[in-house]
Amino acid sequence: MQSAARTRWACRRGMLELDVILMPFMDNHYDNLPEAEQLIFQRLLEGIDPELYAWFMGHEKCEDPELAEMIKKIHKLNGAPVSF
Template identity: 35%
Template sequence: MDEQTLLKKLRWRCRRGMRELDQLFERYLDSRWGSAPADEREAFLFLLDCEDDKLWRWFMGYEACPHAHLLPLLHRISALKA
């Protein structure tokens, strides 16, 4: 699958039940996805499979993410400017 098609599919998958999560994920796609290394892309795909309520608690710091390999990406996404 070409990169543009993949990006469109990912953008669709970034549509969550919470607008705040939509914005976080879309910012990542717009600013980092194109230059992200393979391991970071895999971590992002893993995040997209997680439940919204867990994601929100991890991003807000209400709960520690139990997946250590996701922590750098969670911090990177949280730090992206709107």
């Protein structure tokens, strides 16, 4: 498992839209996640920006069930409506 500082750095993306989603989640909720979910979040951050953007915006469905649940959790905890 990587450090919180390294995970925080991985949240900084090349797309502002992703920064606006990932950074508040990292700052406000990451430390309260169970270790297993922290690992899933870290795995999510390994994705490429266009793929992450498509998943978070609901343009494409993430086929990985763990990552799809993490995306839903991020939206919910960030206070965004989840319609997919």
